[in-house]
Amino acid sequence: MTILMDASEVHRRLAVGERTVLLDVRWVLGRTDGHSQYMEGHLPGAVFVDLPSELADHAQPALGRHPLPSVERFQLAARRWGINDGDTVVAYDNSGSMAAARAWWMLRNAGVETVYLLDGGLAAWRAAGHPVEAGEVTPAVGNVTLADGKMPTINEEEAAQWHEQGVLLDARARERYRGEIEPIDPRAGHIPGAVSAPTTENLTAEGRFLSAEELRRRFAGLGADGPGNVAVYCGSGVTAAHQVAALEIAGYTAALFPGSFSQWSNNDTNPVAVGSEPFEDEHVGNVGDAPGAHGATGTSTAAGSSVGS
Secondary structure, eight states: OOOEEOHHHHHHHHHHTOOEEEEEOOOOTTOOOHHHHHHHOBSTTOEEOOHHHHSOOOOBTTTBSSOOOOHHHHHHHHHHTTOOTTOEEEEEOSSTTTTHHHHHHHHHHTTOOSEEEETTHHHHHHHTTOOOBOSOOOOOOOOOOOOSOOSOBOOHHHHHHGGGTSEEEEOSOHHHHTTSOBSSSSSOSBOTTOEEOOGGGGBOTTSOBOOHHHHHHHHHHTTOOSTTOEEEEOSSSSHHHHHHHHHHHHTOOEEEOTTHHHHHTTOTTSOEEOSSSTTTTEEOOOTTOSTTBTOOOOOEETTEESSOO
C-alpha cells in the first residue's frame, strides 16, 4: 500500500464527497506560528493538529523532548480531529512532510491503516491551483478506537547495540551528527555506530519524496539490506518518522527510536561519538560537556528544519 497521496487525488476525493479527514500539521522546531499560518489558509475542511500538545507528551529528560502520548490521550486527540473507525486520513504540512509524518506514524502505530501523506504538502496543493480556506475547522467528534504497538520501535538499550545487527540511521543534519552544533539537546554528537542520513535528502527541491527507486538506492548505500535491519532516530522522534516513511516507500520496514537523541544524550552513562564516522571520538561525559552543545541555533529550509527535530 502506498503511503503518499498527491494533490489531484485529494482534490478528486473532496470533489466527489469521499470521506477524507485532512490534518494540517504545520510545525517546525523553534517556531510557534503553525496555527496562525493555518488560520490564514489551509486545505478545505482541514483540522489543525498541534504537534507539541497532541502528538507528544510533556518533555521528560528520561524519555526525550517529545515522548509519545498514552493511547488514551492520543485517542482523545484523534476523535477531536473527527476521525471515525475506517476513515481515510491525509496529513500534510508546509515543510516536506517533516511534521506530518509524525501524525502518519502515530496513527499507523495506533492501528489506522488508511492514513497517507499529501506528497509535496500545502505547496503542491497551491501549485496545482486548488482552493484554500481560512479560519478554524471544528468537526464533529469522531469515534475512532486506537491501539498501540502496530509499528516497530526500539528502546535506549536496543539503540546502543543496533549496529551489531543492522544499521542505525541518524536523521538529523550532518553538522549535528558530527557534533559541530547542538541547538537544543544537552550533548553534541551521535549514538556510537549510527550512520548519518539527513531526512532532507529524502526529498526533491520541491519538498516531494524521491521516487521509490531513488530512495532504495539511497538507503541501500547507507547499509539497509533487508527487512528488520534498519532503525532510525533523530532529535526527539519527529523527523525520524519521516525517515521511516521514506524507508517504507523504498520497501523497507524500519524501527523508530521514539526518545531519540534527546533521550540518549540526557543519560550521562551513554557514550556519544563526534565526527563524521560512526565510532569516531567516542566518549562518556557529563550532560552539557560535549563539544558544540548549544553552540548554534538551527536554521530552516523550504523542506523543513535543517537540524532534524
